Amino acid sequence: MVKSNIKMNPGKLTEFIRILVPEAEEETVKIEGLEDEGKCTVITSNNKKTVEFSYDKISDDFHDQLDVMARISLLKLYDKDYKWGSLIGVRPTKIVHKFFDSGFNLHYIESILTDFYQVSREKAELLIEIAKREIKYMEKTTIGIYIGIAYCPSRCSYCSFPSYLKEGKYLERFDEYYNMLLHEIREIGKLVKELNLEVNTIYIGGGTPSILSKEEMEKMLRVINQNYDIDSLKEFSYELGRIDTIDEEKLEVLKNWNVNRISINPQTFNMKTLKEVNRYHDQEKFDLIFDKAKEMGFTVNMDLILGLPGETTDDVLYTLQKAETYDMDNLTIHNLAIKKTSELNKGNYSLVKNLNYKKIYSDIYKITRKKGLYPYYMYRQKNSFEWGENIGYSLQDKESVYNIETIEENKTIIGIGAGAITKLITGDIKNRMIERLVNPKDPLMWIDELGERLEKKKERIREAINGR
Numbered sequence: 001m002v003k004s005n006i007k008m009n010p011g012k013l014t015e016f017i018r019i020l021v022p023e024a025e026e027e028t029v030k031i032e033g034l035e036d037e038g039k040c041t042v043i044t045s046n047n048k049k050t051v052e053f054s055y056d057k058i059s060d061d062f063h064d065q066l067d068v069m070a071r072i073s074l075l076k077l078y079d080k081d082y083k084w085g086s087l088i089g090v091r092p093t094k095i096v097h098k099f100f101d102s103g104f105n106l107h108y109i110e111s112i113l114t115d116f117y118q119v120s121r122e123k124a125e126l127l128i129e130i131a132k133r134e135i136k137y138m139e140k141t142t143i144g145i146y147i148g149i150a151y152c153p154s155r156c157s158y159c160s161f162p163s164y165l166k167e168g169k170y171l172e173r174f175d176e177y178y179n180m181l182l183h184e185i186r187e188i189g190k191l192v193k194e195l196n197l198e199v200n201t202i203y204i205g206g207g208t209p210s211i212l213s214k215e216e217m218e219k220m221l222r223v224i225n226q227n228y229d230i231d232s233l234k235e236f237s238y239e240l241g242r243i244d245t246i247d248e249e250k251l252e253v254l255k256n257w258n259v260n261r262i263s264i265n266p267q268t269f270n271m272k273t274l275k276e277v278n279r280y281h282d283q284e285k286f287d288l289i290f291d292k293a294k295e296m297g298f299t300v301n302m303d304l305i306l307g308l309p310g311e312t313t314d315d316v317l318y319t320l321q322k323a324e325t326y327d328m329d330n331l332t333i334h335n336l337a338i339k340k341t342s343e344l345n346k347g348n349y350s351l352v353k354n355l356n357y358k359k360i361y362s363d364i365y366k367i368t369r370k371k372g373l374y375p376y377y378m379y380r381q382k383n384s385f386e387w388g389e390n391i392g393y394s395l396q397d398k399e400s401v402y403n404i405e406t407i408e409e410n411k412t413i414i415g416i417g418a419g420a421i422t423k424l425i426t427g428d429i430k431n432r433m434i435e436r437l438v439n440p441k442d443p444l445m446w447i448d449e450l451g452e453r454l455e456k457k458k459e460r461i462r463e464a465i466n467g468r
Helices: 011-020 021-025 065-077 095-103 106-115 119-139 168-171 176-192 214-225 247-254 273-278 283-295 311-325 359-372 401-408 443-465
Strands: 002-004 028-036 039-045 049-054 142-149 199-206 235-241 263-264 299-306 332-333 372-377 390-394 413-416 421-426 433-438
Touching: 002 421, 011 021, 021 359, 028 065, 039 065, 065 263, 095 119, 095 311, 095 401, 106 119, 119 247, 119 372, 142 332, 142 401, 168 176, 168 443, 176 214, 176 413, 176 443, 199 401, 214 247, 235 401, 247 283, 263 283, 283 299, 299 311, 311 359, 372 401, 401 413, 421 443, 433 443
Parallel strands: 002 028, 142 199, 142 413, 199 235, 235 263, 263 299, 299 332
Antiparallel strands: 028 039, 039 049, 332 390, 372 390, 413 421, 421 433
């Protein structure tokens, strides 16, 4: 239990203690905060020791500095030393962008990260490198569109995304689902034109968007091209994902309708693991499709996941060595996190603790630098806090605009389809407001409720854009 004279966010404090300082749950901890002549001081004690943490007032906009210092002081009290220091948030680069906006120089920002937030120099340098690369893409005069396809041919055991199999009642109403998806695409397109909004990125994700037939893909892309100003796009992405849903004809459809970025995701190159997680893979077909996509001029992203069930360090290193042989434009490295709705969680699977992450990340660094791929966006997962960052690497000028914008929550992105989330971003970086409008995950519930929900969503978007 914590007793303090500092006004603290109880939710943030509880989460911080649970994740980083569980010992504090069992003891009484006293925290006293003082602010005097531009310096903040926090004195923290339990029945064993007392620590004092002082730091100059960072800026007038940093209203909760004592609150943050109170949590940091708990790490000092219990001698905790984490690579990410006191940062447990999903989007740590937001802190760097906030300091950029305040006009702080890079040296000062790095010192705040290392001396104040207690982040290791390695992670501080990573945050700054990524934030610097993101800046040129973070303009606020445009919006993004996300279109979610909520179906998959099978459900991977680690997956927590909205994904339903085309069987039973979901198969019976699939045509209705598909037509309603086209309807929402058209309606949002009309709204975009009505409000004179410029769309600079469209991202089609899932689920598995390539589960659509060639004819269904072509019709959907035609509707998008007819209802949105494609010439204004910096990026038009289609997530192919699984090799069992892709063929050359589908690639040609994508190319013909102006898609310029795709994801082809093996996740691992170990066949035993892929069978274990219920994911089909045909290596020969993967190579054929990858080469064809590059030949056709697509920007190609490849996703890998570290820590999949049963994988050893050698298995991960094999996947990295295999990935090195491909001429990808983007490489996204995910750390496995056990999500509540995944089959792994239902089976009480525990994260792998014995992987040699130092060796793995050393190889990732060598491979990405050799291929000219540099980190350009990242996010973290709270239930894998020590090595849990997911990092996207990219060739110069091949960065994904959508990935940067959605992680940094820099501008409005309108979500279309079952499970899609609209994020309305208003205000400046110092007073940013984020409002989420969530579509039902279940495709059948989404179909049944779309009429009423869509009208309410459109009206709320109008109000937000018009500043009401």
